[in-house]
Amino acid sequence: MTRDIRIEQAEIRYEDAVFGGDGGGLAAAERGLDGVEADLAMARGRLLHARFLADRIEDPRELELFERAAALYRALGDTRGEGEALFWAGTFHQVVRDDPAAALPALDRALALATRTGDLLTMSYALRHLGIAAHAAGRLEEARDRLEESTRLRWELGFLPGVAANLVGLGYLAAQQGRREDAAGLLAQAADLAGTAEAHGVLRQVADARKDLDLP
Known part of the structure; x- marks a missing residue:
């Protein structure tokens, strides 16, 4: 397995300092390792989130x-x-602890930072979850706007499983707003996209939505 270049650089700077008497690169090496630590924390956290979704613990x-x-x-x-x-x-905070008061400031800030840096994927995720929060609070038009913008970004990125997942949410919204034909169409499109992407988890979401909404 290829080692992270930042770890290799830290080893080089260690040898430069200990054997070469040049400690000028230590601070930069430490910053590189902080980046490694941040990346590792993100990766571990996401794995724990996936585990929560599977077992709800x-x-x-x-x-x-x-x-x-x-x-x-x-x-x-x-x-x-x-x-x-x-x-x-x-x-x-939103998914694991069902605590919107704690979730919304972080999601809003995430959207602002992602927008500033042009991180379309994180923008799409933040918009999706802000839409979910608006839906839970009964603000259906806001929820629809957020989910539609998230979906547009995901189409732009070619992130088909993410598009399909959003279409399920939009299907629920459409049904709640009395647009049952739209809901059926959105769920059909979600099923097609999820099938193409082999996103079996989203296919189960589509099946659950059709059952919940009594749609074919």
Whole structure:
């Protein structure tokens, strides 16, 4: 397996300092390792979130990892990374703890940072989860706007499983607004896209939505 270049650089700077008497590169090497730590915390946190979705058992380390990543990225001046980490912290509060008061500030900030850095994928995720929050609060038009903008970005990125997942949410909204034909069409499109992308989890969401909404 290929080693991260930042770890290799740290080893080189160690040897430069210890054997060569040149410690000038140590600070840069430490910053590189902070970046490695932030990336690792993000990866571990996302795995714990996936595990929660599978077994619905909270692991408090998940939030700790995302908050640690956000702090490290912030210290490094990595605005894009900070925005992504804040999104996941907000998602933890929203999905794991069902705490919108804690989730919304993090999601709003994540959207702002992702927009600033042109991170379309994180923008799409933040918009999706802000749409979910608006839906839960009964603000259906706001929820629709958020989900439609998230979907537009995901089409632009070619992120078909994400498009399909959003279409399921838009299907629920359409049904709740009395647009049952639109709901059926959205779910049919979601099923087609999920099938093409082999997104079996989203296909199950489509089946659940059709059952919940009594749609073919």
